[in-house]
Amino acid sequence: MxxxxxxxxxxxxxxxxxxxxxxxxxxxSPIGSSLLYYREEKKNxxxxxxxxxxxxxxxKPDGPETILPGQQVKGxxxxxxxxxxxxxxxxxxxxxxxxCVKACPRNVISVA
Amino acid sequence: MxxxxxxxxxxxxxxxxxxxxxxEELENELIDGYLGGxxxxxxxxxxxxxxxxxxIGTGLLTSTFVPSSCAAVITGKSPITxxxxxxxxxxxxxxxxxxxxxxxxVILGKSAKPVKLWIHDxxxxxxxxxxxxxxxxxxxxxxxxxxxxxxxxxxxIGPAGENGSPLAQVSENYWxxxxxxxxxxxxxxxxLKAVALRGLSAFEVADGFFDECTTLSRExxxxxxxxxxxxxxIGKSLKINEGVLSVIQEMTHRDNACFNCPYPCLTFLKYRExxxxxxxxxxxxxxxxxxxxxxxxxxxxxxxxxxxALEQCFHLGLEPTxxxxxxxxxxxxxVAGAKEELEKLTKxxxxxxxxxxxxxxxxxxxxxxxxxxxxLVQALGIxxxxxxxxxxxxxxxxxxxxxxxxxxxxxxxxxxxxxxxLGICPIFILxxxxxxxxxxxxxxxxxxxxxxxxxxxxxxxxxxxxxxILGMQEGAGEIHPSLKLDGVEAGLKEVRExxx
Numbered sequence: 084m085x086x087x088x089x090x091x092x093x094x095x096x097x098x099x100x101x102x103x104x105x106x107x108x109x110x111x112s113p114i115g116s117s118l119l120y121y122r123e124e125k126k127n128x129x130x131x132x133x134x135x136x137x138x139x140x141x142x143k144p145d146g147p148e149t150i151l152p153g154q155q156v157k158g159x160x161x162x163x164x165x166x167x168x169x170x171x172x173x174x175x176x177x178x179x180x181x182x183c184v185k186a187c188p189r190n191v192i193s194v195a
Numbered sequence: 196m197x198x199x200x201x202x203x204x205x206x207x208x209x210x211x212x213x214x215x216x217x218x219e220e221l222e223n224e225l226i227d228g229y230l231g232g233x234x235x236x237x238x239x240x241x242x243x244x245x246x247x248x249x250x251i252g253t254g255l256l257t258s259t260f261v262p263s264s265c266a267a268v269i270t271g272k273s274p275i276t277x278x279x280x281x282x283x284x285x286x287x288x289x290x291x292x293x294x295x296x297x298x299x300x301v302i303l304g305k306s307a308k309p310v311k312l313w314i315h316d317x318x319x320x321x322x323x324x325x326x327x328x329x330x331x332x333x334x335x336x337x338x339x340x341x342x343x344x345x346x347x348x349x350x351x352i353g354p355a356g357e358n359g360s361p362l363a364q365v366s367e368n369y370w371x372x373x374x375x376x377x378x379x380x381x382x383x384x385x386x387l388k389a390v391a392l393r394g395l396s397a398f399e400v401a402d403g404f405f406d407e408c409t410t411l412s413r414e415x416x417x418x419x420x421x422x423x424x425x426x427x428x429i430g431k432s433l434k435i436n437e438g439v440l441s442v443i444q445e446m447t448h449r450d451n452a453c454f455n456c457p458y459p460c461l462t463f464l465k466y467r468e469x470x471x472x473x474x475x476x477x478x479x480x481x482x483x484x485x486x487x488x489x490x491x492x493x494x495x496x497x498x499x500x501x502x503x504a505l506e507q508c509f510h511l512g513l514e515p516t517x518x519x520x521x522x523x524x525x526x527x528x529x530v531a532g533a534k535e536e537l538e539k540l541t542k543x544x545x546x547x548x549x550x551x552x553x554x555x556x557x558x559x560x561x562x563x564x565x566x567x568x569x570x571l572v573q574a575l576g577i578x579x580x581x582x583x584x585x586x587x588x589x590x591x592x593x594x595x596x597x598x599x600x601x602x603x604x605x606x607x608x609x610x611x612x613x614x615x616x617l618g619i620c621p622i623f624i625l626x627x628x629x630x631x632x633x634x635x636x637x638x639x640x641x642x643x644x645x646x647x648x649x650x651x652x653x654x655x656x657x658x659x660x661x662x663x664i665l666g667m668q669e670g671a672g673e674i675h676p677s678l679k680l681d682g683v684e685a686g687l688k689e690v691r692e693x694x695x
Binding site: 091094095096097098101102105108109110111112113114122123124125126127128129144145182185186188189 | 457
């Protein structure tokens with residue numbers, strides 16, 4: 084089971100990112116999240132990147148991509164990089180529904 | 196500090212004359228009495244009035260789980276109206292400010308040479324600005340390159356602000372802003388090219404707050420706005436020029452939402468490559484983001500080239516609605532002519548009033564068919580006219596507003612004041628009747644742990660704020676003859692009285 088993203092429905096509001104951080108750290112901040120909003124702002128190219136246990140998952144507007152350790156992250160600019168240091172998604176262990184799924188107002192994220 | 200929730204507790208005071216940054220504590224009494232945003236900004240304005248302050252403040256709920264809690268507010272004396280006015284900052288600017296570790300920034304005096312302000316991780320530095328002379332886009336690129344981070348949020352001015360044009364506005368990143376009051380000129384006079392923000396602070400959050408907020412967010416997403424999105428829907432509500440609505444429809448790439456907002460109103464238009472292109476291609480600047488629908492609509496006379504003229508205003512740091520009116524008056528009918536004229540306008544020292552063009556207190560009006568209620572709203576001169584002057588997406592019935600123009604205008608002003616104080620997007624609050632005063636008060640009560648807080652208290656603080664700022668507007672209310680609908684002057688007096 085992993086988080087899945089319907090990326091073109093995403094509008095980049097970052098509700099999921101802050102919800103994820105709340106799960107990990109019980110506060111409001113973007114710093115401890117497994118999910119990160121990334122963008123190339125002038126191109127309006129944006130999506131979410133997710134730290135999974137053994138890979139990075141890029142929910143890109145032009146299609147999903149999984150990056151394994153040692154592979155280069157392409158696209159997303161510098162804003163997609165700091166995710167490498169983050170704690171991995173645990174599907175909000177202990178919660179009925181992952182908090183990002185709950186927080187997203189546009190039903191972009193699901194578990195499958 | 197007793198208040199560990201919602202605020203970092205710090206006010207940054209920047210004196211550009213002495214080149215010093217000081218930190219003050221955000222006193223509990225200030226939060227108790229005024230909550231935040233525009234209301235605390237006004238207190239800080241009064242405190243520092245002698246030093247020509249420009250204040251950027253976050254709201255009580257900015258950067259929280261409350262839907263659309265994205266906003267910060269710029270407060271200062273408008274060089275256009277001569278009165279204290281407010282412009283909201285949306286998208287990610289407000290949250291980034293709070294995350295820097297400062298809730299409010301007070302900018303005093305004038306610098307002798309061009310500077311920028313770099314606020315990050317609880318620190319603030321006044322630095323020399325090599326960006327002076329660059330346009331807005333190059334400035335944002337330079338700041339991000341300089342600080343090594345694409346996620347730096349920037350409040351900048353372009354050539355128009357540097358030259359002290361009353362048509363100047365501040366820009367949030369590349370895309371202009373909702374500043375209609377000439378704060379771009381104020382920044383230029385202060386020789387302040389940019390305020391760059393980056394922060395990774397954290398605030399405590401009350402138990403149960405997250406769940407209450409997501410429940411409200413769901414309710415809103417499944418309410419009046421369900422199935423609707425984008426600037427086009429707002430344009431339909433306002434009955435803007437049909438041609439502009441078609442341009443939006445044809446060129447829409449993807450809609451963006453501000454922080455935590457269930458209604459994405461920031462529509463990105465692509466015109467240098469297919470609007471359907473979802474890849475990151477070699478086209479580095481494929482289009483522009485509509486942050487000010489009134490600006491795009493005012494360029495409607497350019498047909499499909501309207502977005503390019505809007506983009507040019509963003510590059511130059513020009514308020515697009517007023518600029519469009521000036522360009523149209525100059526008889527320019529194509530994008531090349533418009534761009535040439537916009538370049539000239541960056542040096543203009545006169546605005547709409549002096550040009551004899553329609554205005555409210557010198558500020559540009561919405562390019563829509565005038566009606567009494569929307570005229571009353573725009574004539575108030577306290578809040579930004581970039582915000583739709585009426586309920587949008589849904590209808591006034593959804594909010595149970597009375598039928599009279601005065602009732603609609605008073606509702607608008609009160610709703611705006613609430614948004615500007617709490618840090619909720621002032622557009623969103625006009626789309627979401629589900630976000631009632633009662634629900635907002637209950638969320639404040641929960642997150643601040645204020646046992647005796649209520650909707651009445653919230654309403655009282657909002658009313659007291661309106662009363663005070665309206666008292667400071669005496670003598671305002673100048674309306675261009677073309678916008679003087681029957682009853683507007685009497686109506687304005689009534690609305691002012693009702694709000695006081």
